[in-house]
Amino acid sequence: MLAVNYTNLRDNMKSYMDQITDDYETMIVTRKNNKNVVMMSEEAYNNLMENVYVMGNKANYDWVMESKAQLEGKKFSSHELSEVEENE
Template sequence: MLAVNYTNLRDNMKTYMDKVTDDYETMIITRKNNRNVVMLSEESYNNLMENIHVMDNKTNYDWLMESKAQLEKGKFSAHELIEEDIDE
């Protein structure tokens, strides 16, 4: 996680925005009176919101944890995908 003060951010906005989006960095913009702001890419934000949505539903969460436990115990199988001709 990066931290930069507001003045430095304003003077170098493109550089910092590129760093956030290209390197998946989260940046804290420090301001007076500890009124800080967090900057993250839209992709990171969308991922965070999706995770919150999935984890907020107990049924989804339980299903994911059970699946994770099965995977860790080696209880899974791999299958080859079958391609279908779309013209059919």
């Protein structure tokens, strides 16, 4: 996670925005009176919101945790995917 003050951000906005989007960084912009702001890419934000939604529902959370336990316990099987015709 990066941290930068407002003045530095303003003077180097494009560079910081490129770093945030290209390197999947999150940045804290420090401001007076501790009114800080967090900057992240839209992709990172959407991923965060999806995780909040999935993990915010007890049934979804339990399903994910059960799946994780099965994976860690090697209780899974793999198989080849079948091709689907274009007209299906």
